[in-house]
Amino acid sequence: LIPHSKTQTSPRQKTIKVWVFPSPNIPPTSTSAKIENLVTSDINSKWREPTTTSSIIRKEIGIDLIAPTVNAELVYSSCIYTTDTRHLSNMKVQVSLLALLSAAALWSVDAIAPVREPLPALTAATKTTTIRGGAVVDQAPALIHQKKAVAKAATKKKTSQPPAVGSSFNVPTDAIVGSVAMAMVERVVKKVFLKNGISFPAQLAGCVILFFALLVMDLVVPGSGESLYKALGPGTALLTKWLPVFFVPGLAMLPLAPSVGSGVEVRVAHRVCLLLLSSCSLLNSFLAKRLPRSF
Amino acid sequence: LLTFELVSCQKIAKILLITGLGFVYSLYTVAYSVLFLRKAGGQVATAPVKKKVAPTKKTTAPVAPAKAYSDDTMALLIKTTLASGVASVLVQTVLNQGGAVYATPLRTFFFFSVTCATYVWGARLPAGFTKAVHPLITSTFLTWAVLYWYGLVTGMGDFVEMVKSYKTGNMDLAVAGAGDVLLFLLGPSVVSFAVSMYSRKKMLKENFLIVVASMLVSSLGALFGTAVFAKLIQLGGTSSNALMLRLSMLARNVTTALAIPITQILGGDVSIAVVVVVLTGIIGAQYGRPLLDMVGITDPVTRGLAVGSSAQGLGVSSMVPEPDAFPFAAMAMTLTAVAGTVVVSIPQVKDVLVSLCK
Numbered sequence: 275l276i277p278h279s280k281t282q283t284s285p286r287q288k289t290i291k292v293w294v295f296p297s298p299n300i301p302p303t304s305t306s307a308k309i310e311n312l313v314t315s316d317i318n319s320k321w322r323e324p325t326t327t328s329s330i331i332r333k334e335i336g337i338d339l340i341a342p343t344v345n346a347e348l349v350y351s352s353c354i355y356t357t358d359t360r361h362l363s364n365m366k367v368q369v370s371l372l373a374l375l376s377a378a379a380l381w382s383v384d385a386i387a388p389v390r391e392p393l394p395a396l397t398a399a400t401k402t403t404t405i406r407g408g409a410v411v412d413q414a415p416a417l418i419h420q421k422k423a424v425a426k427a428a429t430k431k432k433t434s435q436p437p438a439v440g441s442s443f444n445v446p447t448d449a450i451v452g453s454v455a456m457a458m459v460e461r462v463v464k465k466v467f468l469k470n471g472i473s474f475p476a477q478l479a480g481c482v483i484l485f486f487a488l489l490v491m492d493l494v495v496p497g498s499g500e501s502l503y504k505a506l507g508p509g510t511a512l513l514t515k516w517l518p519v520f521f522v523p524g525l526a527m528l529p530l531a532p533s534v535g536s537g538v539e540v541r542v543a544h545r546v547c548l549l550l551l552s553s554c555s556l557l558n559s560f561l562a563k564r565l566p567r568s569f
Numbered sequence: 570l571l572t573f574e575l576v577s578c579q580k581i582a583k584i585l586l587i588t589g590l591g592f593v594y595s596l597y598t599v600a601y602s603v604l605f606l607r608k609a610g611g612q613v614a615t616a617p618v619k620k621k622v623a624p625t626k627k628t629t630a631p632v633a634p635a636k637a638y639s640d641d642t643m644a645l646l647i648k649t650t651l652a653s654g655v656a657s658v659l660v661q662t663v664l665n666q667g668g669a670v671y672a673t674p675l676r677t678f679f680f681f682s683v684t685c686a687t688y689v690w691g692a693r694l695p696a697g698f699t700k701a702v703h704p705l706i707t708s709t710f711l712t713w714a715v716l717y718w719y720g721l722v723t724g725m726g727d728f729v730e731m732v733k734s735y736k737t738g739n740m741d742l743a744v745a746g747a748g749d750v751l752l753f754l755l756g757p758s759v760v761s762f763a764v765s766m767y768s769r770k771k772m773l774k775e776n777f778l779i780v781v782a783s784m785l786v787s788s789l790g791a792l793f794g795t796a797v798f799a800k801l802i803q804l805g806g807t808s809s810n811a812l813m814l815r816l817s818m819l820a821r822n823v824t825t826a827l828a829i830p831i832t833q834i835l836g837g838d839v840s841i842a843v844v845v846v847v848l849t850g851i852i853g854a855q856y857g858r859p860l861l862d863m864v865g866i867t868d869p870v871t872r873g874l875a876v877g878s879s880a881q882g883l884g885v886s887s888m889v890p891e892p893d894a895f896p897f898a899a900m901a902m903t904l905t906a907v908a909g910t911v912v913v914s915i916p917q918v919k920d921v922l923v924s925l926c927k
Contacts, residue, residue: 514895
């Protein structure tokens with residue numbers, strides 16, 4: 275059993291690839307169950323419990339067969355998970371931070387001017403287009419115009435339905451069709467890029483391609499780009515409204531980032547970030563209280 | 570250990586310093602070069618006069634927006650979250666159907682609702698709070714809390730395992746987590762920037778040269794400026810991985826999708842680069858617009874280009890309330906990323922950047 279390569283996939287999980295060679299103990303005809311047993315017992319015999327943190331480290335072994343026989347050589351990949359429960363104390367820090375943030379929120383409530391009502395011209399639109407993106411806040415006349423068109427289209431469809439329950443439960447068909455169309459653009463670009471071995475992100479390419487497609491369409495058949503633009507309007511409004519939410523996973527995955535360095539650095543980084551964040555929010559809520567409308 | 574912690578602390582503080590100052594630097598260099606060019610072209614000739622008369626009126630208007638999400642949306646999301654949450658936990662615990670075909674999609678749907686609901690809740694908090702804490706951060710913390718709680722209640726695993734199940738990197742319905750679905754939706758959203766750009770095609774055409782100039786200022790400025798600054802403050806000190814660390818900072822204002830290849834070409838560490846990019850985005854979304862308000866820049870073209878090129882996708886999403894600036898932000902984000910990738914692909918430029926960091 276030879277520990278061949280180590281890859282650290284996260285701060286708390288180590289994957290060790292092992293090559294299993296035929297030997298009197300492990301004849302090439304051994305069943306995979308037998309080999310698994312042997313590998314497991316070998317890892318167990320070599321496993322050293324960390325002396326200082328033995329109480330908080332758990333070990334699990336998972337063995338995946340990579341290739342059954344490669345020239346009578348059995349290749350297995352084994353996994354040792356060391357589950358470090360130290361993050362539980364991080365969790366406590368996070369919870370206390372959350373409490374701190376809520377306190378800051380409550381504290382700053384009375385300092386804040388009442389939330390502005392949407393412009394009268396917009397209220398009609400926002401009510402009928404809750405999901406389709408009508409509630410995206412803007413005061414520019416151009417988009418209000420566009421929104422009115424959306425709202426008109428929406429009211430046309432909804433006249434037969436009870437408006438009281440309807441507003442948030444109606445399926446925004448035009449918006450969904452537009453979104454699906456744009457998802458298709460991305461898919462197609464991605465497939466084409468994959469086929470040609472281009473490693474450029476399909477989203478950005480799709481954006482540029484669609485933009486130029488709209489312009490070229492107008493050149494070839496005047497007005498066609500404009501009508502496609504109008505057709506994609508509700509979908510764009512829907513996606514734009516929810517755009518910031520799509521960035522949450524990127525942020526939520528940060529605990530899995532394999533750190534700047536050692537485990538100590540991760541913890542220090544956590545502390546520094548939390549400290550900065552909480553002091554920032556306290557300072558800001560203080561400023562909001564003192565200088566209600568200056569910033 | 571204490572000195573070691575001190576060294577790490579210093580390193581992290583320096584990374585944060587580069588991220589924060591770098592953002593401010595990119596924002597203002599782009600903003601002022603664009604403003605200079607637009608004034609030279611006579612496009613904002615009236616701006617200096619206007620500035621004195623109505624800066625407060627103009628700046629307060631876009632800063633105090635009405636609630637972005639309606640009561641209906643909030644109510645719907647809360648109902649969906651509660652219903653799917655109860656159903657999912659019941660399936661996992663009481664019914665003991667954790668292995669059933671529908672268990673994972675149900676969990677995914679639950680966390681999808683949780684993420685949306687917590688974001689909407691965070692965005693609807695009092696303006697003073699959202700100014701201090703971006704709804705993204707609120708949503709992330711609450712999603713983490715729910716993930717942790719879910720793992721405890723159902724015995725599915727600890728926090729780290731739950732986060733892993735949140736984004737598996739697999740779009741297969743039987744495996745995909747809520748994070749995968751949300752990241753998938755980012756694709757069409759970026760494509761839809763084209764529609765916003767088309768809606769302001771006249772403005773884009775009139776400002777084409779300025780857009781190109783801002784692209785050069787932001788991409789070259791960020792790459793070389795960050796390299797020089799990282800060297801100046803001795804990021805990483807004399808340790809063996811100092812160069813790698815410094816090179817990982819250079820793509821800080823490029824959208825994640827292209828920051829990864831840029832960092833790989835330069836020889837930096839991708840995971841550090843991604844963290845720095847996300848941090849820059851949050852700083853940009855939170856402080857980009859207020860920083861521009863502070864110096865009285867009201868020109869939408871300038872605002873869009875500055876925020877889009879200094880804070881990539883998250884910056885663009887913070888420009889949603891300014892429909893005239895939004896298309897420019899989207900364009901600036903795309904062009905900065907493309908220019909950065911192209912520039913770094915030139916071996917000579919890459920060598921210069923590496924030697925600047927050394």
